[in-house]
Amino acid sequence: MGFTSPSRRVPATVVHICGLALLAIAPGLFLSAVVEFSSGGDAGWILVLCALIFAVVGGGMWQGTRLGDLAIRTVFASVAWSWMLVSVLGALPFVLARTFQQEGVSRWIEVANAIFESVSGYTCTGSTVLTNLPSLDDPDPQIGRGILFYRQLTQWYGGMGFVQLVITVLPTLGSKALGFMGAEAPGPTSDRLAPRAADTAKILWKLYLGGTLAMAAAFTAAGMSLWDGINHSLTTAATGGFSTYGNSLGEFDSLPIEVVAQIAMLFGGSNWALHWLFLTMSRKVYGQDHEFRAYIAIYVVCTIAITAMLTAGSEVEGGIGGALRVSSFNVASMISSTGFGNAQGSGTAGDFVLWSATPLAIILLLMVVGGMSGSTAGGTKVIRTRVLAAISHRTLAVARQPRAVVPVKLGRDVVPERVVHQVSLFMMAYAALVVGGFLAVTWLGGDTESTIGGVIGSLGNMGPAFGDAGPTTNFQNAFPTPARMVLAFLMIVGRLELFAVLLMFAAPRRALRRVRPHKHAF
């Protein structure tokens, strides 16, 4: 049996890209199986089976089809469907290994929890429904290391995006590759680092791999074991926030680890193209980039403000030092949309749900703003916030001078009207989704506080929310299962920056319409 010849394959871009995406996940599953076998766990064969399923199904979809229509709607739909498919099928190892098995919990809810965890992983959100994560003191963890490693790996795949990974091996896309990258990349524009989009994707993936290894080394040097260092570097580079411990980084209670994590989170939340330019071209790129300056300024101002408020209200132990430690960590965690926590348990200083309202309101705003465009971070992105501020300023100028033609400017640069319009549109759709999500989740049983944080956090791929879904608790107790499914959907919508998912049904519908016989065929 050989592969189908290209001329006989069905032209179906969406299926073709989905197949490749599934195929890209298979090596990660094999690697997780190796980890599971080497640690003596009993889920090794399950992971091998899953890897084979991904490889066979993905290979079949890839080889049975070829690229067809490459219109923008098809590009968006391909990216959205591949994310949807990988996120949902990615739950298979959790389902087969019964990772979410609990007394009194039905099999359906187990499956729903597995899907939630998988979606949260691939979208780099970091919200979890796992209640039996190990601790450093636990000599006999209930979850195998292979499954834990796969969980961390989901975020690493999702961080740079597996469609981008696919592009590196797909030469036939040509100039359309940039469209796929744009549909998946966070931010209003995607930077081109090389003449060919495929080369840009390769550069970014190499950089991502290098960054991850550097973070693993830094974590290990700061006091983590090699196992913990690797696992946490995978989710830090991806700004995902899954930890192998229930108390997240708070489990280590180590200032050096928190400092390394902060730097790494801020690194992950900034534009990766800037990192590349820093390494290859100029040492001044960070200072020259207005979005990076705004990103760091937000981090510094919010840290100072929260530290001052926590100190003034004596809300945390340890005076100004303790306040600075928790505020700087949580601000870095939120602005980069990573979602790591440094609380050593419920009720400790880093548990920000216990802070007073104003620091929490700042955290909520950080959840909305998120990281830089071109980063692995979520949120609406710093650049968009700056454009919105410039639009507001222009509106005021036009109100004062109705006949004036006032361009929207960022520093000295004029923002093209097309981008201004896109940013406005994105933010309007984002606001509509927040309101819609808020109503839907409260209707399905979420409480007001958890829901506000949950919806904004899910759309921004943050991780922890407020109320019962804070950094030291998990989403299983905070939201009923249907509400969690809505939040999972919002995570995908947020990761793909809304439009890909909103348009995902358009391309298949058009394709079906073409297949259907026309009324006047005879």
Next chain:
Amino acid sequence: MAIDTRASPSSTGVSGTTEVLPLPFGIGLGVGGICVTMSAAVGLLGDGDNFGEARVAELILGFTTILIGFAVSRAQGDRPITRAAAMSMFVISWVAMNLVAIAAFWLSGELASPLDAVFEAVSASTTTGFTTVAEPESLSYSLRFLRVIMPWATGLGVLLVSMGVLPAAVAGAELLPERRIRGQRKLVTSFGIAVRNILGLYLVLTLSLATGYLLAGMNVFDGITYALSTASTGGMANHADSIGHFDSAAIEWIASAGMVAAGGNLLVVWWAIRGRIDSVWRSTELRLYASLLAIGFCVVFFSSDLSASDSAVAISSALSTTGLRSANWAESSAFVHAMILVAGGVGAMSGSVGSGFRQARVARIALEVRRSLEQLLSPHRESIIRIDGVAVKEKSLALTYGYLWMHAFTLAAVAVLLYSRDLDIIATLSFALNSVSNVGYYVDGSELRSHVDQSGWTQLVAAMGMLLGRLSIYPVLLTISGVGRWFSRLRPRRSIGVS
């Protein structure tokens, strides 16, 4: 006075202060004086010998400010003013009216501090309804009347400006798409006729409500004050439990109907009166308003233990941004909270006394999102947005987005700056949202509160939020920037050369 639709660099904002300042300042003082005088008169009738000295002081204050206002307004030149200046004039008159009201509140001696007087005056004059008084029943008749006549006066001012002045100006062009419908008789053909029509409609609504309240069992004072409060969407109540104090379904239904009418576009009411029912039904904004009312009512009624009348009050009070309460819906499910918070954020129709983000803007944004999604599917397709059959200009759409972001930034700033350790995150967000939307209550735990007993800083920030929300942000920012420029011109310039 004529409004010049052109703008010249030299006469925007209040930079041409001598042209802009006297008339609105005088009008503001005059209106404030009339409100205080009327309140003092009501107080003299109702309070008898109690608070006698305070009433006399109020009368003196009222008459004096009327005279000063009249004298100041005479100093206005007759040069045409610009659009931006017209907006600044509204802000200036509002500030002047508040100065009088603050003085009256403080002179009464019934409020705890000068800051309370400022907050009470701003809350009343922005038609918000927050109060620093835990038991309004304990206030004199005079102050209770002042708390409802001020929003009524502001409501009239808002209607006159939005229907009579702003349609010629930049913000008005986006606020009232309906008036451009071909073949429709315009409500506003000249400012004089506008004043007559608007005042007439507003008075009819107020008198109808007062009659309804009296027939439903309120006494004369309560009937009139609650009618003023309902028609203006002010939400100030004579009782701590608001209209829930009467525990009467009839009163609650009347209040609901009144709030729905007050939150509706006056132009649509005008069409209805003129028998143009087809125009009424064709109004996109009205359909959206009616849909949200219907959906909101169903959500509140079916997701809580509230009666039908209480549910109607809850949703109409939020959507019209009035803030009257008949039952504590904060004890209901989170879905009810969410629905009412969203309704308050969206707010009333344009061309009404209500506040909030406004239905017209929501409709435009929804249509824009739909258009953009269609363009993503078919990139070469060019389409224009039509509301009620009329094409909306792209520039006008851009203004709507600009306003949306200004609104969002204001909301975020108020939420962060409130800084009250007594409030949890939901109470803070609810307080900030309802300050900017001028709703007048917030959810604190399982309690629905209008009473604000926070620190002076929190009160000041909330007052700023109420002001920005009530005046649709532009005019306030234009005035502030104009004042800044005026001051910068006063600074001595550095001489060039060597003396």
